Amino acid sequence: MIEVKDLVRQFKSGDRTIKPVNGVSFELEKGTLASIVGKSGSGKSTLLSLLGALDKPTSGDVVVDGVSLAGLPAGKLTEYRRRDIGFVFQQFNLIPNLSAVDNVMLPMEFAGMRKAARLERARSLLEQVQLDPEKQSRRINKLSGGEQQRVAIARALANEPKLILADEPTGNLDEQTGEHIIELLSSLSRDHNTTILVVTHDRSLAQKTERRFRLQQGKLSEETVRPRVAAGA
Amino acid sequence: MSVLARSVGNAFRNKIRTAAVVAVLAVAIGLALAMLVANQAVGGKVQELNASVGTVLTVNPAGAQGFDGGGEPLTTAQTATAAAVPNVVSVVGTKALRLETATAASASTTGTTAQQAGPGGGPGGGTSVTTNLQAAIDAGTLGNRNNTSGSTGSGNTGTGNTGTAPTFSLPITATGIGAEVDTAGKALNITSGTGLGDYTVASTKALVGTTLATKNNLKAGSTFTIAGKTFTVAGIFDAGTTFGNNAVYTTLAEAQALAATPGELSSMVVTVNSMANVDAAKTALQTALGSSKADVTQGQRNLDTAVSSLDSVKNISLVAFIAALGTAGLIILLIMVMLVRERRREIGVLKAIGARNRTIGLQFVLEALVLVALGSVVGAAIASVASGGIASALISSNSSTAATSQRGPGGGGFGGAGLPGGGGPFGGASQLLTSVTASASPGVIAAGVAAVFGVAVVGALVPALLTARIRPIEVLRGE
Ligand SMILES: Nc1ncnc2c1ncn2[C@@H]1O[C@H](COP(=O)(O)OP(=O)(O)O)[C@@H](O)[C@H]1O
Ligand SMILES: [Mg+2]
Numbered sequence: 248m249i250e251v252k253d254l255v256r257q258f259k260s261g262d263r264t265i266k267p268v269n270g271v272s273f274e275l276e277k278g279t280l281a282s283i284v285g286k287s288g289s290g291k292s293t294l295l296s297l298l299g300a301l302d303k304p305t306s307g308d309v310v311v312d313g314v315s316l317a318g319l320p321a322g323k324l325t326e327y328r329r330r331d332i333g334f335v336f337q338q339f340n341l342i343p344n345l346s347a348v349d350n351v352m353l354p355m356e357f358a359g360m361r362k363a364a365r366l367e368r369a370r371s372l373l374e375q376v377q378l379d380p381e382k383q384s385r386r387i388n389k390l391s392g393g394e395q396q397r398v399a400i401a402r403a404l405a406n407e408p409k410l411i412l413a414d415e416p417t418g419n420l421d422e423q424t425g426e427h428i429i430e431l432l433s434s435l436s437r438d439h440n441t442t443i444l445v446v447t448h449d450r451s452l453a454q455k456t457e458r459r460f461r462l463q464q465g466k467l468s469e470e471t472v473r474p475r476v477a478a479g480a
Numbered sequence: 481m482s483v484l485a486r487s488v489g490n491a492f493r494n495k496i497r498t499a500a501v502v503a504v505l506a507v508a509i510g511l512a513l514a515m516l517v518a519n520q521a522v523g524g525k526v527q528e529l530n531a532s533v534g535t536v537l538t539v540n541p542a543g544a545q546g547f548d549g550g551g552e553p554l555t556t557a558q559t560a561t562a563a564a565v566p567n568v569v570s571v572v573g574t575k576a577l578r579l580e581t582a583t584a585a586s587a588s589t590t591g592t593t594a595q596q597a598g599p600g601g602g603p604g605g606g607t608s609v610t611t612n613l614q615a616a617i618d619a620g621t622l623g624n625r626n627n628t629s630g631s632t633g634s635g636n637t638g639t640g641n642t643g644t645a646p647t648f649s650l651p652i653t654a655t656g657i658g659a660e661v662d663t664a665g666k667a668l669n670i671t672s673g674t675g676l677g678d679y680t681v682a683s684t685k686a687l688v689g690t691t692l693a694t695k696n697n698l699k700a701g702s703t704f705t706i707a708g709k710t711f712t713v714a715g716i717f718d719a720g721t722t723f724g725n726n727a728v729y730t731t732l733a734e735a736q737a738l739a740a741t742p743g744e745l746s747s748m749v750v751t752v753n754s755m756a757n758v759d760a761a762k763t764a765l766q767t768a769l770g771s772s773k774a775d776v777t778q779g780q781r782n783l784d785t786a787v788s789s790l791d792s793v794k795n796i797s798l799v800a801f802i803a804a805l806g807t808a809g810l811i812i813l814l815i816m817v818m819l820v821r822e823r824r825r826e827i828g829v830l831k832a833i834g835a836r837n838r839t840i841g842l843q844f845v846l847e848a849l850v851l852v853a854l855g856s857v858v859g860a861a862i863a864s865v866a867s868g869g870i871a872s873a874l875i876s877s878n879s880s881t882a883a884t885s886q887r888g889p890g891g892g893g894f895g896g897a898g899l900p901g902g903g904g905p906f907g908g909a910s911q912l913l914t915s916v917t918a919s920a921s922p923g924v925i926a927a928g929v930a931a932v933f934g935v936a937v938v939g940a941l942v943p944a945l946l947t948a949r950i951r952p953i954e955v956l957r958g959e
Contacts, residue, residue, distance in 0.1 A: 303953040323834075326623055328952070329834020340829045340955055344493050345486070354833045356482075402833065414956075461868055 248441060249275040249410060251299070254307035256293050258334070267293045268304070269465025275458070278440040280433055282453040285462035286392040291373070291446040292414055294462060298444070299332045299412045300324045311409060327359055332404025333441075335413035335432075339395040341387045346397045347373060348383045372401040376431060393424035399429060411435075413445045417452060429455055483839060487846035491854075498851070505808055505855030507701020512804035513928040517863060519797040520924050526790050535569075535755055536665035537762050539748035540775045551773075554745040558769060559658075562750055565764045568606050574663055575656035575735035576746040577612040579706060580730065588959070601610035607739035608651070609707040614882040615650040616691035616726045652692065654706065654728040655746075662719060666751040673700030673715030682733040688727030690883030704731075707738055711799055725781040749774075800929075808855070816943035820844065820950075827947050828954030841944035848940030849933065856929045864924065 256268040267290025273293055285291050296302040298309055300316055306395040311331055317326065334340075341350045351369035360368075373383050376397040387395060396416060403411050413432060417425030429445070429452050436443045443458060454460050459470040492498055510662050539562065543551035554573070659667050660675045668675070668687065676685050680929045686706075688698050693716045698704065702713045711730070719725050752761040758778065767777045820827070830840055 296953055296956060299832070302954065325831070325834060325836055328832060334832050334955075336955065340825075340832075342826060342829065346488055353830075353835075357834045357836070368687065406834070 248277055249330040250310040251298065252308045252310065254294070254297055254309070255305045256297055256302065257305045266465045267375045268297065268462075271462075271467045272465070273460065273467060273469070275410075275442050277442055279458060280436040280443045280456045281446055281454040281458040281460065282343060282444070282445045282447075283450055283460045283462055283467070284450060287448065289393055289462045290461050290465060294467075295414050295444070295446055299334060300327050300409070302457070304380065312385075313402050317330055318476050329354060330406055331409045333405070333411040335403050335416045337415040337418040338448065339387075339392070339419070340466070341395055341399055341402070343388045344386065346384045346386055347378060347390065347394075347401075350387060350398055351401045351405055354402060357405050368405070369401070372404055374397065375404075375435070376401045391419050393427065396420060396424075397431070400428070401437070403414070404435065407441075409442060411441055411443045411476075413443065415446055416449065417433070417449065425449070425452065431475045483843050484846055486767060487843050488850050490843070490847045491850040495831045501811070502854045502858060505811055505851060506862060508808040508811060508867065509852075509859030509929075509932050511859075512801050512808060512932060513859055513863035513925055514866050515797045515801035515804060515923050516931075517921070519794055520921075522790050522794045522797065526794060528788060529787055529790075535752040535754060535758055536778075537749060537750040537758065537765060538664075538777050539765065539769065539776065540746075541800075542771065542773050542775050549778045549892035553741070554748060554774060556743045556745060558745070558774070559708040559748060561768050562748055562765060565750075565761060565768050567753050567761045568749045568765070569955055570659070571751050572657060572659040572661055572665070572749040572751075573732050573745040574747050574749065575732055575739060575741075575744065576607075576663075577654040577706075577735055577739055578608040579611065579652040579654070580608050581611060581651065607741065609654075611652060611654075611707075611728075611729060612641050613652055613692065613696050613703045613728070615652050616689070616695040617648055617650050617722060650726070652726055652728060654686075654730060654735065654738075656730050656732040656738075658732040661749060662724070662729075662745065663749065665751055665858050668717045669719070671718045673713065676729070676731050678712055679731045680733060681733050682708065682737050682807055684734070685712045685731075687715050687717050687729040688713050689727045690716055690718045691725040692727065693724060709738070723814055752950050754954065791813050805931055805935050806844055808852070808865055808932055809939035812852060812936050812939035815851070816844060816848050816940050817946065819847070819944050822955050824950055825957050827950045828952050828957070831950070831952035832930070832955045837948040840947045844944045844947055845937065845940045847935055848943075852933060852936040856932055858930065859932075860925050863928075 251271060251273050254268050255266060257266040260419060267288075268331075283294065285289050285384045293302070297304050298317075310316070311327070313391060316324065316327065327428070333371050340408075344354070345353075348366065348399045351372055352365040352405050355365040355368060370383060370462075378394060378397050378401070382390060382394060387398065390398065396419075400416075403413075411432070416432070417428050420428060433441055434444060435441060445454055459465050461470065497859075537841065539554065539558075541549070541551045541554050543549045556573060559571045559573050562568060655663060657663075658679050660670075660679065662668055671685065671690065673687075676683060676687060687703075688696075688704075693699070693713070696704065697714050698716075699713055700713055703710050704713070706728075717725075717729070719727065730738070736744060750757045750761075750765060762776050762778060766774070769776070827840055831837075
């Protein structure tokens with residue numbers, strides 16, 4: 248259960264202050280697949296970075312399963328990112344000189360998991376995101392965009408996080424590949440009962456999520472809640 | 481995949497750049513190591529030098545040195561005066577004899593066995609006696625030239641010797657010594673046989689230089705004659721120079737008896753307890769003996785220039801070592817700062833997926849150490865090849881003046897001021913300069929590499945700490 252309470256993030260650009268996130272509040276139940284749409288520059292990435300503790304809000308708070316991020320020291324925020332959050336980025340952000348398996352194993356290494364266990368779990372996760380088995384040991388920069396994003400999703404799942412934050416995960420992919428990725432996220436949210444928040448400016452992709460938010464002028468508004476649509480249906 | 485494996489992988493991410501960095505590091509590290517090796521070698525030499533001859537003073541009769549000059553001889557009684565001077569540890573008297581070889585003696589008119597050196601205030605301290613030994617040095621150009629001038633001075637003119645010198649052969653130096661040291665105060669290096677035992681009593685035992693022994697087929701136990709008296713070779717010594725090895729040592733009392741000048745000394749070798757007291761002791765000694773009677777010289781005076789030039793080489797090499805070490809550290813620092821800046825976003829990724837600051841910092845330090853390790857391997861190879869050359873280049877460029885000015889008359893002539901034994905203070909300086917051998921010992925290289933790693937860790941720590949300041953939000957840069 249994620250509770251977002253009156254989040255504000257302001258930036259100073261020159262002598263002007265901008266507030267891409269200006270009083271955002273919402274709650275997400277465990278296992279929900281939600282989306283945020285909004286124009287480019289509307290503050291979607293800023294909001295996501297606050298939820299994932301990549302950045303600190305100017306004011307407001309994020310409470311995850313009863314724990315408030317506002318009161319946590321840097322070390323605990325690192326632990327929060329490691330254990331509770333999985334990130335998927337538009338630009339994949341994998342480590343280019345490592346293999347697919349090694350990339351997926353990284354968060355587990357940081358969490359102190361033993362090597363054999365890491366390897367086994369990484370292989371199983373890469374299987375779940377449907378990466379060809381022979382590509383598991385391939386270096387990241389020898390994989391296509393869609394394949395890289397699958398690896399990134401597997402990495403996000405590595406430590407069984409409570410919340411996966413995906414920032415335009417299909418932005419660098421062609422339409423068909425993008426659809427596959429969304430389907431993958433959707434099925435993962437169902438199978439793992441993981442809360443997933445996807446930022447996209449593609450409305451048709453947003454249509455496939457249970458809850459849809461729109462970020463505009465720093466405020467979040469929600470479209471009517473409707474029952475979940477089966478992925479790909 | 482461990483942190484170390486990742487660091488090694490990262491170090492080779494850009495192979496061309498890695499090769500360039502390693503090459504530059506290797507030059508700096510190689511230079512640092514070579515300088516350290518040179519420093520150690522020169523330091524060792526200076527120490528050895530100070531320990532052996534640095535504290536030795538030589539006392540000659542006022543107005544005479546070796547076989548030249550005039551004045552009154554030194555006496556055994558004066559050794560007691562010298563020994564009473566503060567800081568003086570030991571006083572060894574010497575009595576020099578010039579051994580005329582049989583051919584040279586027959587060419588002279590008188591033919592007497594114990595021929596007092598020429599009239600007219602010629603050689604003061606030296607006394608000529610005959611021997612059946614053959615000199616180990618050929619006369620050569622220097623010898624003949626020296627003989628010509630020498631014979632004019634010693635009153636041999638008119639014997640038909642002038643102009644034709646085919647029969648001329650060099651004399652051999654025999655020195656009576658009061659202890660087992662050469663005339664420069666250095667302990668004799670006896671290569672076979674034994675010493676003479678008690679050096680203060682007369683004995684027909686003698687020590688013979690290596691080349692002289694070879695020339696005359698002498699071994700420990702062989703016999704030869706001086707002034708018709710039979711001597712037994714007790715041991716063979718190596719003075720390290722051709723001139724020094726064309727010599728014979730007997731006990732002091734024996735030499736005095738041979739010269740029929742009991743109680744007379746050619747010189748005294750005075751050892752002072754420490755380098756720091758040498759100057760004071762020299763002044764005190766001069767006062768105690770009286771400047772009209774004795775000349776006190778620092779046997780090591782000529783070596784002084786050599787020691788001080790060696791000392792400056794030592795300092796230069798130390799400064800160069802530190803500078804090269806600092807350069808290696810700086811190279812690592814700059815490279816790592818560059819890498820951190822370049823991988824800003826990647827560091828953001830690592831933080832976003834939960835890496836601790838210390839994990840990332842460690843990864844960068846290890847990456848730096850991988851580069852340093854490679855640089856050290858190549859650098860050590862460079863150093864072991866180059867250190868000898870660098871050391872001798874440093875020494876010759878730094879002391880060429882000192883070395884050339886001291887080469888002096890070492891060619892075997894006795895017309896000059898060459899003292900017998902040990903090459904004398906003149907031959908010594910240039911000799912010691914060439915004898916500094918800088919060999920890259922594994923211990924020194926290991927110590928140097930350890931210093932390099934120490935500096936590298938410091939150099940890499942700064943950028944590693946910089947990574948801690950990079951915020952995880954950097955992951956979104958450029959998106
Ligand atoms: N670190 C920053 N400093 C100043 N302005 C920023 C910073 N990060 C984001 N912004 C601004 O905040 C606004 C929202 O950016 P962002 O959240 O990236 O938008 P979106 O992801 O919706 O395209 C933009 O106008 C952007 O320029
Ligand atoms: Mg964005």
